[in-house]
Amino acid sequence: MNILIQELRMGRKTLIIWCISLIGVLSLFMLLYPSIASQLEDFQRVFESFPIEFQQAFGVADLELASILSFYQFALMYVLLAGAIQAMNMGVSILSAEVREKTGDFLFVKPVSRNRVVAMKILAVLVQILITNAVVFTASLLMVTLLSDTAYNLKLFTLFTLSLLFIQIFFASLGLFVSVFLRRIRTVLPISMGVVFIFYIIHLLNETLNDDKLGLVSPFDYFNLTEISMNMNYDSLYLLLWFVLVGLFTFLTFKLFARKDLPSI
């Protein structure tokens, strides 16, 4: 427990900053809604005049901008992107920080096993992800409800917003695996930004290519918002794949870290 509390205390500031940023990104888009809601049909027509590949790449194909959830879907994509970076950051740094900040000589000579340390740290990441999601969910629910004149589909809203949780857990576990796999990590942000953007670009590419196999590569495709709005559910195959990969990354994190040498500074 003491490790968990310590980790949460150390991550507190960063978590607050990220939560504020995510709400910022969301409100930046959502607050545009009232002022342009009346003109949205014109926007729609402008988008429709673009080539279909272009529409797909920007995630505006099949978009009913006039409905609040379609607009929310558009805004949420950027929250997912930022949230993925936040989660990957946490994953990469939480174990490697002990090596980078050279505090490993303190923590790992304490009477706790490596596995326990890893478990506590993963738990700390999970708690922070849950807090982030609770904050984002509450904020977006408030915004969507306040901005919408008519009723909207609450189930679809929930499916949309919960995809942040799944994507964050995926990137956190990937980050953990990367952090024990790489020998020495000097800076975290370039790694997590790089990886997340590569997956995001693959996702954008696949919006135009619509290749099922390519879809397996990017976790953003597992929770494709357009697909979700059409099927009113998550894709069970992708959900299974998500589960397997998260499990595998977590297992390998435990395995590799238990064997890892912490050489002197």
Add this chain to the structure above:
Amino acid sequence: MNVIEINQLTKYYGKHRGIENVSFSVEEGEIFGFIGPNGAGKSTTIRALLSLIHPTSGSATIFGKDCIKYGSEIRRDIGYLPSEVFYYEHMKVKEVLNYSASFYDNVDTSRIASLAEVMNLDLNKRIDDLSYGNKKKVGIIQGLLHEPRLIILDEPTGGLDPLMQQTFFELIRAENKKGATVLFSSHILSEVQKLCGRVAIIKDGTIVRVENIRDMQKHNYKKFTLDYKGVMDVQHFNLEGVTNLTVNENSLHFLFKGDINRMVERLQGQYLLNLLVEEPSLEEIFMHYYQKEEKEAQP
């Protein structure tokens, strides 16, 4: 009973040698010195004992238990002070020490205040505001706080001023009197000499020898200094048992081990300005081990 038993411990970092076939044991209640130059493998040995690194081959036991397999259990009774200390920068000294204490059962946290008083350390400062020496004090307190049965010190005195070193040695002696076993690694012989009963000498990753510190000093080595005028035939003194032969302006230095009468014979008929025969310091004996050929090192 042996508190530490190291058996043919070997560690390679890839192809790079860490230590090779290190074996020695530390008995309960002793202060055991571990000396060798930088890069000889002292830290590697200690980090393997703490299961911070995994040995390539060989094994080590602490309190009779394998130190990899029962690592977390053993570490309950170990206090460790690394050569360089790093703590969570944004925390206060007090918070770090309380966090450290939270890992052990039945810690007397009033010791934090009393140890801080002895070491003259401000508990309310933030870690990143501390000087190197003060960080070291935090390390000493968190190493001794839970009254460990085994204290492992890896070049602990760096950054401490001589007065504080004295205080630190007194603390270690007090813990030792209460029954704690101490493994003290250093490359400074005078401090090992002050504190330790037995000592293991490590060089290039292998143990050169384990010796009683008194025996080591009492070894029949004599340090000769001959001052002369003009020219002296250096080879005249290069007989068996002479080592570290150096000429320095008009004086000749060497260590001699063997029948003293043979040296007296050689000295006859030499015109000397001065002759000095002394007990060598531990430093010189050590340098002697250190420079020796491998085969000579094991008599």
